Amino acid sequence: MEMERSENGISCVQASHSQVLNISTSAQLAFAMPAGFIPACVPDALSPNSYFPYFSGSYLAVAALLNGGNVMATFVGMLTAWMKERGVEISEESTIYPQLIQAAQAQLNTDLRVIPTVLGERHAASSQGQGSNISPWNLSLGHVTPALCRGILDNLISMMPLQKLLEAGVERVVASGSALGWNEVLKQEVEKAFPLPVVYGKDVDSAVGVAMLCSDGLSRKQ
Template identity: 60%
Template sequence: MAKYTLGIDIGTTSIKVVLLEVSSKKIDSSHSLPTASDIVGGNVFQAHEQDPGEIIMVLNRCVARFPREKLRNVGTVGVSGQMHGVLFWKAKTGCDWSGGHSFTARDASPLVTWQDGRCGSGFLSSLPEPESHLGLATGFGCATALWYTRHRPKFLTDFTVAGTIQDYVVSMLCGLEECVMSDQNAASWGYFSTATNRWNAEILEGAGFPLHLLPRCVASGSLAGHTLSEWHGVPARTPVGAALGDFQCSVYSCMTARTDAVLNISTSAQLTYAMPGDFQPPDAPQPSSPISYFPYFDGSYLAVAASLNGGNALATFVGTISAWMKELGVDIGGDATLYEKLIGCALNQETSDLKVSPTVLGERHAPLGLGRVTDISASNLSLGHVTRALCRGVLENLASMMPAAALQEAGVRRIVGSGSALARNEVLRQEARRAFPQPVEFGRDVDAALGAALFFCDRF
């Protein structure tokens, strides 16, 4: 009998892999590595692309860190990853297994991530309205593909399949000649109806979308295939689930009661709670609403305030300070060191009357919004004041999208905090407790890799 489930999360900045002991549902061991895969200097304005070759290399390194004798007892593989993004590949030659018990990326495009900004408001307004309760935004897979059809049509002729980065991993592990995509990832692309579990094929075809690139959609929790070969000790013919959304898996790992809400702050930020089992979302997109309804599991939905401004807003601030210091000829040892020093300054500054709106990346419901700093005085311009106000602003922005009254009306009694930014930033944790009337709890091992492993450990 299998002893372990392997859970994988392909994140925006890092990869995490966990080995879950099946009988106890406890993590045996885990490894995480940064991907450092961003492509710098691209020729598309506001593009955000990553190198899938680098991502796969880091994934192999993570898995190879586990003892082979344990990997030989893996009975199921569950994969999650960053939603909305898209890459394209050739079905029969999308990777190379010739190097042994691992694969390398081949014949694949760059990954266009959810942070991509090429589809501006003018371009999006030229696209047809989806038949879905979920709207469209830049960084969504279908929008990106339609951008290519208009601006670089020959680019798409080199490929036969499209999917998210996590779908690509599953396809390569199983040697699939198609992309099998869960409804969670399909909904994140746009032009997908969760009511019918189908693509808006006629609308897409009318807009010039190459329909042969659309993945085959299955319900979340479905079997995608079996491993094509031994993989660092994971046996050949091991069942692999269709890839899931990292957000849903993060929630699954820590939402122990329907009265819980989950606050996640990593690169971006989300606040969510479970809707009643009989809930059905609106028939059409509500682009001005800050609340979206994401498909979860077994036909249910999550109410989600999904902010584009989370840990990345803090990273932008740190990068700006670092750039200023370099201009002044000062070197303090890199952004990580500077980040820790700024958090230390903010911990020494318990409150601040400075107000920072951190929406430097806009929001999907307000894409033209900008960041703001107000209530500036001569006494609140220290680094402690500014860093404290920025951390508070990240939480206040989320709370404005999903107010306390909405949480109380939904019966939320507790907020569970998760995500890499919250884990490393005590100031964010302090401000989270101040932002909501419900108790906010931290310290649990909550992440998408764990959620993927937990969901699939008894599935096949």
């Protein structure tokens, strides 16, 4: 079944010039490189991208990120720990997520910036999270939550630049993943980040298989 899903996903990418984006615990992006592209014989260990053999002698470009929905989970875990230290017990961390989204949606904009690479990345294992433009006026959940979501997308784009997508002929983004399923703020950041149509729905379920398949391959190499 998983192989069938992956094959369907590959067909979806090939036929529609789509980039597959999945944001669940981690995150993956994948798209077909133009005909004639040949990767280097020796992969660059410092490159955030990997290339896998594809149909008709072409290659699939993949960025497999360590930081995705787990960034929000880490943030929620920190909030829970802080409250516990103050003697407030939270029975279910899941009850915090809707409050974060509600606070973020009430805040129209934020100048707070977050680099959320708290888990490092495969090509930059020593990288850490950072914050900037911090002021007394942007430390509320309404500011921090969208800044985290924007940071996740900024990290994605830094690893797979928009210009590379456009040069490869990508015409739309096919998006899925559990983090996008519940996080409306993250979905909004996806749509802001890509100057292309973003598609959700049944097409996603099959298309995401190819990115996940390649991500599994990367994980086995670690």
